[in-house]
Amino acid sequence: MNTEIKTYQINGEMVWRGTLAKINGVRQEKPVHFYIHPLNVNDAPAMGNLSENIYQNLRTGEECFIHKHTKEYYYDVFQNKKMKYIGVFVGSQLIGMSYLKICENAADLQEELPNAKYDFFNANRNGGNSRIASFGADSVLPAYRGNALNTVMIEYRIKQAGRLGCTDCTSIVDRSNLWNMTPYFACRFNLFQTTIDPSDGGKISLLHKPIEKETVLSCFKPKVALPYDRFELIDNMIKRGFIGVEFDRSKKEVLFAHSSYYKPALAKSDRCMAIFTRKTGYAM
Numbered sequence: 001m002n003t004e005i006k007t008y009q010i011n012g013e014m015v016w017r018g019t020l021a022k023i024n025g026v027r028q029e030k031p032v033h034f035y036i037h038p039l040n041v042n043d044a045p046a047m048g049n050l051s052e053n054i055y056q057n058l059r060t061g062e063e064c065f066i067h068k069h070t071k072e073y074y075y076d077v078f079q080n081k082k083m084k085y086i087g088v089f090v091g092s093q094l095i096g097m098s099y100l101k102i103c104e105n106a107a108d109l110q111e112e113l114p115n116a117k118y119d120f121f122n123a124n125r126n127g128g129n130s131r132i133a134s135f136g137a138d139s140v141l142p143a144y145r146g147n148a149l150n151t152v153m154i155e156y157r158i159k160q161a162g163r164l165g166c167t168d169c170t171s172i173v174d175r176s177n178l179w180n181m182t183p184y185f186a187c188r189f190n191l192f193q194t195t196i197d198p199s200d201g202g203k204i205s206l207l208h209k210p211i212e213k214e215t216v217l218s219c220f221k222p223k224v225a226l227p228y229d230r231f232e233l234i235d236n237m238i239k240r241g242f243i244g245v246e247f248d249r250s251k252k253e254v255l256f257a258h259s260s261y262y263k264p265a266l267a268k269s270d271r272c273m274a275i276f277t278r279k280t281g282y283a284m
């Protein structure tokens, strides 16, 4: 985060305050504060306007995931208790927003993290009690970009997810969307799979971060940096058990490290077979 965050508890809700470094690219001499807190149904009209503004200003690489929604959509969103929207305000103006959706089973998560091969709900994880917070709709008005506000919104949602009893956070990013890679990698998410979004055919990266424990990386294999747009090379890297762990915005490169974390867990019979083969050299 660029800015020091002051945290408050107001009516049981987390409220964060920080300072903007620039507006419209112009450095601010006097402190201009922003506030982050959960949104509610009264914010629906402002959310509709923000959505319209983001949609009008989409650039190459940002086409996926951001769908234009009206205030009526946002009124309905607040009926869904699993969906938690947060907003960034300067004074009374909503300048950024994003959501956290609680997924309690594979069907919930499939909508958020399409085609994920890793089974986040398998019985060996968190005693079979995994609860996933999926992040989405990350948006900041163009005039306020460059203040790492999405990084702060992600940090906020990670804290919120922990308070809501979630074990993991996930998200998806368009593979061409350079702008949303820095925030997720800065918050230590792992790029563990690439796929096609069945809803619009977009090329996407699937991202994950366990809330409590860090992913264990294999220290004996060297790390490899690849340009973010060498999609085939990256797919091969992931097939070989590597995951993306860092992003260098100036070089536009993702750093890959080896990890066995996302390998599907072997069934007991398969584990026995693997041990037998390893010990004897014979396949059963």
Ligand SMILES: CC(C)(COP(=O)(O)OP(=O)(O)OC[C@H]1O[C@@H](n2cnc3c(N)ncnc32)[C@H](O)[C@@H]1OP(=O)(O)O)[C@@H](O)C(=O)NCCC(=O)NCCS
Residues within 6 Å of the ligand: 054, 058, 059, 061, 062, 064, 065, 066, 137, 138, 139, 140, 141, 144, 145, 146, 147, 148, 149, 150, 151, 172, 173, 174, 177, 179, 180, 182, 183
């Ligand atoms: C993704 C997004 C929320 C990130 O905004 P942010 O938190 O302000 O981004 P950062 O502060 O990390 O920006 C870092 C730099 O990238 C620039 N930048 C950020 N988003 C940019 C964009 N969409 N186009 C061009 N430059 C952008 C910033 O100006 C800044 O440059 P600087 O360091 O030279 O000042 C924002 O780009 C956005 O709302 N995009 C449209 C919607 C979208 O694509 N959402 C993500 C869906 S997966």
